Amino acid sequence: MKRLFISLATMAIFLLFFVSCYYDNEEALYPTFSNACDTTNVTFSGTIAPILSNNCYSCHSNANSSFGAGIRLQVIADVITNSSKIVVSIKHTGSFPMPPGGTLSSCSITQFDIWIRNGMPNN
Numbered sequence: 331m332k333r334l335f336i337s338l339a340t341m342a343i344f345l346l347f348f349v350s351c352y353y354d355n356e357e358a359l360y361p362t363f364s365n366a367c368d369t370t371n372v373t374f375s376g377t378i379a380p381i382l383s384n385n386c387y388s389c390h391s392n393a394n395s396s397f398g399a400g401i402r403l404q405v406i407a408d409v410i411t412n413s414s415k416i417v418v419s420i421k422h423t424g425s426f427p428m429p430p431g432g433t434l435s436s437c438s439i440t441q442f443d444i445w446i447r448n449g450m451p452n453n
């Protein structure tokens with residue numbers, strides 16, 4: 331009787347061990363949930379300015395443009411003026427790959443393309 335109890339208890343502990351430890355990975359279960367590239371709500375203020383701010387303003391803000399050959403990418407008018415150069419730079423297809431020593435995510439590059447295709451709206 332004691333043996334039976336011990337083996338049952340052992341089995342129960344084993345079962346608990348395997349059944350209770352079930353790890354869900356949200357990204358694996360819902361890949362579009364957290365990793366999606368938002369290609370529908372691309373705006374200047376919500377998408378483009380943050381990309382430039384995070385990756386480019388250390389050299390291309392109005393205050394820091396001396397580090398970026400005088401090219402300013404803080405005000406939308408300046409971004410529009412430089413847009414074709416920006417595309418070449420962030421796609422690394424010209425002489426000045428940007429940001430230096432890195433690349434934007436493919437999502438950011440796609441979003442920049444979309445913003446240009448939409449007519450570079452100030453939204």
Ligand code: HEC
Pocket residue numbers: 382385386387388389390397398399401403412415416419420424426428429430434
């Ligand atoms: C560490 C400083 C630095 C950062 C960060 C940086 N740049 Fe530059 N950028 C430069 C410098 C310096 C030049 C002048 C060209 C050269 O000497 O490489 C330049 C030139 C450019 C040009 C002009 C290229 C041409 O064809 O004349 C564009 C457009 C540009 N950068 C866009 C960007 C964008 C967009 C980002 C962010 C994704 C960025 N840069 C991040 C330093 C920087």
